[in-house]
Amino acid sequence: MDENSVVGIFDAAHVRDFIIILLWIEFLWETYLSIRQFKKAQCVTEVPDEIKTVMSKNEFEKAKQYSLAKLKFGFVKDTHGIILTTLIIYYGALAYFWDFSHDINPVKGEVSTSCIWLFIVSLISTFIDLPLTIYHTFVLEEKYGFNKQTAGFFVWDKIKAFIVNQIITLLLSSVIIVIIKSGGPYFFIWLWVVVCILSMVLLTIYPSVIAPLFDKYTPLPEGELRTEIENLASQLKFPLTQLYVVEGSKRSSHSNAYFYGLFKSKRIVLFDTLLAKDDGTGCKNDEILAVLSHELGHWFHNHIIKNLILMQVNLFLLFLGFSIIFKYKPLYGALGFFNVQPVLVGLFVVLQYVMMPYNTVLNFLMTCLSRRFEFQADDFAVQLKKAEPLERALLQLNKDNLGFPINDNLYSAWHHSHPPLLERISVLRKNAKKVK
Incomplete structure (x- = not known):
């Protein structure tokens, strides 16, 4: 082995160790935040006043246990992931699969x-x-x-x-x-x-x-709800072309609603779990209209277009960064690729690992921006005089999804792209008073 090869391997080892250190820093940070949230949830025993009307003590305790169970599962999953990723990088498993391929x-x-x-x-x-x-x-x-x-x-x-x-x-x-x-x-x-x-x-x-x-997607049947949704879309000049119900209940009882489509062709999709049921789950018609008013607020404020623009700008910066450093051989050697430098591997290393600090900061900023967008969409619904049914809908959806409304501030700021329920309700009530 010549001197250049020895230097190359040495440099690759440094890059490999740097990548592993970055991964573990991120893992430890996420674990710290999860521990904060876990302790916060454990300490809560009383149902907040804002949700007492829809959530009993037993339901609140069940939501708490569900939240704790998800945090425990997340810790196991993340620990499994970081150990496996570390072993794959350290022993060059991806390079072995490349040679086999x-x-x-x-x-x-x-x-x-x-x-x-x-x-x-x-x-x-x-x-x-x-x-x-x-x-x-x-x-x-x-x-x-x-x-x-x-x-x-x-x-x-x-x-x-x-x-x-x-x-x-x-x-x-x-x-x-x-x-x-x-x-x-x-x-x-x-x-x-x-x-x-x-x-x-x-x-x-x-x-x-x-x-x-x-x-399975089926058109929303003719009736009061469909008529009210179409009237709301017409009132806002929303270019609604299709209105669907998706059979999400075959997969999960979690509920949602969204719209999609570009330019002058928009479609609204309601999960069947969102519709009111005899067992008390789901939302009433005025609550569904309030939820859709919130979603239409995203359309009115061009949030989707703004996110698309930001996504494309981010892609350009990532590809630019890749073009500058992708020929640096130790990047490939860090994953065990000493004899070949496949460009797809280089792209993976740069975007996934080298740009990790940038991606982490960007994700946090996008979370903050998403929260701002959510408040704007809520305020749009408030301006349509739907603050009260939107609040009821948020409380009902939180109950149906066993959402736990108490959050550690740091954990929530880092992870939640939507404002916490209690904060959201507080702002809703404040803005509703201004409209009156």
């Missing part, structure tokens, strides 16, 4: 080898994560009454998800490799343009083409 690839080209490598890594990752996924679905969620999946539904759902993800990932990865290899010194510009276009295409086709592969 190259050996079984009759073409020997980088694009085809990368696709085989991605498939193998994804398959192994899926099987490794499967026990925790099964536990979360059939033990934790089942215990608190949320899981509605049968074993057969679960298996078929995971198979479909894996196939769809592989098709999208392998096609996108192939395009990325070709652009990086043949795009010249300014490949990052072409890469950004193409990924922007492809991401917009996926955002457009996902709700109407991919999502129906997993859940």
Whole structure:
């Protein structure tokens, strides 16, 4: 081994250790925040006054235990993940799978080898994560009454998800490799343009083409609720073209509502679990209208477009950073790639690990921005005189989803893209008084 090779291995070891240290710093920070939230939840015994009208002492205690159970599960999952990731990086497991992929690839080209490598890594990752996924679905969620999946539904759902993800990932990865290899010194510009276009295409086709592969979407039946929603959309000049109910109850009893679509074609989707049921779960019509008023507030304030713009700017900066450092060989050596420098591996290392501090700060800033957007959307509903039914809807959804409303401030600021329930209600009431 010549002197340059020894230096290269030494540099790669430093990069590897730096990556591992960054991963563990993030893990310890997240663990610290979870411990704060766990202790905060444990100490609470009394039901807050704001939710006493909808949540009994027993229901509040059940929500507390559900929150604690999720925190415990999250700690186990994160610990499992950090140990596994550390071992994979330290022992160069990804490079081993690359060599295996190259050996079984009759073409020997980088694009085809990368696709085989991605498939193998994804398959192994899926099987490794499967026990925790099964536990979360059939033990934790089942215990608190949320899981509605049968074993057969679960298996078929995971198979479909894996196939769809592989098709999208392998096609996108192939395009990325070709652009990086043949795009010249300014490949990052072409890469950004193409990924922007492809991401917009996926955002457009996902709700109407991919999502129906997993859940059943049916038009909301004619009736009072449909008429009121259409009148609300007409009043706000919202270009509503379709109104669907998704059969989410086959998967979970958690509820939601959203809209999608670009330009002058918008569609609203209600989870069937959101609709009022005889057992007291779900929301009344005026509460659903209030929830949709909030969602339409996002549309009115162009929050989705703003998020898309920020996402594309972020992508450009990430690709620019990658173009500057992707030829640095120790980046590849850090994961055990000493003889080859596959561009897909370089992209993965840079975006996932090297840019980790940037990504962490950005995620926090985006969480703060998301909270601001949520308050703006709430205020939009308030201006439509829907503060009171929106408050009732938030309380009902919190009850139905066993939401625990007490949060450690630091944990909440870091993790919650939506304002905590009690803070949200307080602001709602304050703004409602101004409207009156």
